[in-house]
Amino acid sequence: MAEAHQSELTRQRVRNAWLFLAPMIVVLVAVAGWPLARTIVLSFTDANLAQLGQQSFVGPLNYAFLLTDPDWWRSVWNTVFFTVVSVSLETILGLLIALALNAHFRGRGWLRAAILIPWAIPTVVSAQMWRWMFNDVYGVVNEVMLAVGLAAEPWAWLADPQLSMAAVIAVDVWKTTPFMALLILAGLQMLPQDCYENAKIDGVHPVTVFFRVTLPLLKPALLVAIIFRTLDALRIFDLIYVMQGNKLDTMTMSIYARQHLVDFQDVGYGSAAATLVFMIIAVFTVVYLYLGGFAREERA
Amino acid sequence: MRGNPLGRIAFYALLAVLFVYTVFPFYWAINTSLMSGTELFEPRPFPPDPAWGNYVAIFREQPFGRQILNSVFVAVAVVLLALALAVLAAYALGRVSFRGRRLLLFTVLGVSMFPQIAVLSGMFELIRALGLYNNLLSLVLSYMIFTVPFTVWVLTTFVRELPKELEEAAIVDGATPFVVVTRVFLPLMGPALVTTGLLAFIAAWNEFLFALTFTLSSEQRTVPVAIGLISGASAYELPWANIMAASVVVTVPLIVLVLIFQRRIVSGLTAGAVKG
Numbered sequence A: 001m002a003e004a005h006q007s008e009l010t011r012q013r014v015r016n017a018w019l020f021l022a023p024m025i026v027v028l029v030a031v032a033g034w035p036l037a038r039t040i041v042l043s044f045t046d047a048n049l050a051q052l053g054q055q056s057f058v059g060p061l062n063y064a065f066l067l068t069d070p071d072w073w074r075s076v077w078n079t080v081f082f083t084v085v086s087v088s089l090e091t092i093l094g095l096l097i098a099l100a101l102n103a104h105f106r107g108r109g110w111l112r113a114a115i116l117i118p119w120a121i122p123t124v125v126s127a128q129m130w131r132w133m134f135n136d137v138y139g140v141v142n143e144v145m146l147a148v149g150l151a152a153e154p155w156a157w158l159a160d161p162q163l164s165m166a167a168v169i170a171v172d173v174w175k176t177t178p179f180m181a182l183l184i185l186a187g188l189q190m191l192p193q194d195c196y197e198n199a200k201i202d203g204v205h206p207v208t209v210f211f212r213v214t215l216p217l218l219k220p221a222l223l224v225a226i227i228f229r230t231l232d233a234l235r236i237f238d239l240i241y242v243m244q245g246n247k248l249d250t251m252t253m254s255i256y257a258r259q260h261l262v263d264f265q266d267v268g269y270g271s272a273a274a275t276l277v278f279m280i281i282a283v284f285t286v287v288y289l290y291l292g293g294f295a296r297e298e299r300a
Numbered sequence B: 001m002r003g004n005p006l007g008r009i010a011f012y013a014l015l016a017v018l019f020v021y022t023v024f025p026f027y028w029a030i031n032t033s034l035m036s037g038t039e040l041f042e043p044r045p046f047p048p049d050p051a052w053g054n055y056v057a058i059f060r061e062q063p064f065g066r067q068i069l070n071s072v073f074v075a076v077a078v079v080l081l082a083l084a085l086a087v088l089a090a091y092a093l094g095r096v097s098f099r100g101r102r103l104l105l106f107t108v109l110g111v112s113m114f115p116q117i118a119v120l121s122g123m124f125e126l127i128r129a130l131g132l133y134n135n136l137l138s139l140v141l142s143y144m145i146f147t148v149p150f151t152v153w154v155l156t157t158f159v160r161e162l163p164k165e166l167e168e169a170a171i172v173d174g175a176t177p178f179v180v181v182t183r184v185f186l187p188l189m190g191p192a193l194v195t196t197g198l199l200a201f202i203a204a205w206n207e208f209l210f211a212l213t214f215t216l217s218s219e220q221r222t223v224p225v226a227i228g229l230i231s232g233a234s235a236y237e238l239p240w241a242n243i244m245a246a247s248v249v250v251t252v253p254l255i256v257l258v259l260i261f262q263r264r265i266v267s268g269l270t271a272g273a274v275k276g
Helices: A002-042 A061-067 A070-102 A108-120 A123-133 A140-148 A161-189 A194-201 A206-234 A238-244 A253-263 A267-299 B005-033 B037-041 B053-061 B064-095 B101-112 B117-129 B136-142 B144-161 B165-172 B177-188 B190-206 B209-214 B223-229 B240-260 B262-272
Strands: none
Touching: A002 A267, A002 B064, A002 B101, A002 B117, A002 B136, A002 B144, A002 B177, A061 A267, A070 A108, A070 A161, A070 A206, A070 A253, A070 B005, A108 A161, A108 B005, A108 B240, A108 B262, A123 A161, A123 A238, A123 B005, A123 B223, A123 B240, A161 A206, A161 A238, A161 B005, A161 B262, A194 A206, A206 A267, A238 A253, A238 B223, A253 A267, A253 B117, A253 B209, A267 B117, B005 B240, B053 B064, B053 B240, B064 B101, B064 B136, B064 B144, B064 B177, B064 B190, B064 B223, B064 B240, B101 B144, B117 B136, B117 B209, B136 B144, B136 B209, B144 B190, B165 B177, B190 B223, B190 B240, B190 B262, B209 B223, B223 B240, B240 B262
16 A cells, blocks of 8 residues: 555656656757758758758768768878877876876965866867967967077968977867866875875885876776767867868868868768768767766766 | 975976966967057067057957857857756756666767767758748757756756755655755755856857857857957958957956856866866
């Protein structure tokens, strides 16, 4: 009797829960599920931006063209290169900054506030700021390098194919290392202190402590931060688009897809590229959820 | 710091380098924005003759004031809508156990990883069909894709931590679930709402790809698109001082907000560990 009452209450609770979830589910289906499904459908058509709605089915033709376009493969390679280099640099720098911020020193609050500034600046604004600083004739970067003697003549940061990739990576590292550092710092502050006390009593060298104690304990937090940054870097658009436009030297998958979609009005072909970007990132996301799910299970 | 004085000096030198590295670019933007005419072309650490001309120019030569209002409108509307949806969803996901909850949570997290480009053509079609092209409402709608998952995720983790006795007492008193959420949970969620709301605001304020694609006229543009697309008489003479002035105008409020709420932002970022 009491049990039946209990389960009726539970059932009502679950019904209410779905009622509360309904608005969110409707919105997510409308802005994520439906547009994604339509993008995939459009990728099998010859849809054109000017005459949207009059497309006809062309089968996997767009994908066939895409996979044989050297520019697409160039942008895949650019994206992968950008992601690997920038995320690696951000992790190493972020770890160093987090270790420094974890120490006690005067002015720590100031420094922590300062490293939030690059994070707070809108991406488009930082792209423009650095574009000006990297200006080949009037930019302060060249000015300083010439003054210090690092360069004999001004470098064409944003025109030279190799340098321009280095320049966008430098800006991304500047902008997102703080985020990395703060995530790692939060991880550091949650580490159990007794390990360190023991190590201190035993007189273990700090560097050994870092590699034997800190790094293994920090691994889960570090992994989460790296995966988030990787997913973010794989879809990068705004920073590179504002600094470099549609230049092939730095074109990423997102820039390639948008160029075909909007500039060339070829919605079918652009959707095919966008779908491939989605697939690549989906694979990473599944891996992340798998790893993240396990980490959470262990903690519980 | 303990250790020898040499190590200490090195440590502080490193910190000083770090400080300059993070702060200098924004300082340089301010510096440039206060220069006029040809002063720009001789890099100097201080503006020789600080002038506000560039700040006046951006409001006079283009509808920059209007564009700021556009950004404010879009960001505020997005934050309010996302939070309203998220509060209800977070209660259900954080307090009620039902079949499919884990799957739903992971789906929500999965959506927050969506590359925006993957929905661009489908979203464009939808916005055209709704007659919202070149309308700020198209941005309010499309920005839900990255604000809702994030706010739901962070608020769910927050709601889950609250003590069980709270709602039990209210339920015994015969309160409906809606009353439980609005009268019991909502007041306690204040700090979490401020943090997630602020992070969602920043994300909406900074968005570029959708705003670039779904709006056309400069009266409907938001600030990032306006700054991203400022151009001069030719591609070779961009009005750098104007660009920097506009950049400073839209960034200063953000920096002030972030510095005021810095502790909360850090905890919000780490609670969700979702992109900032």
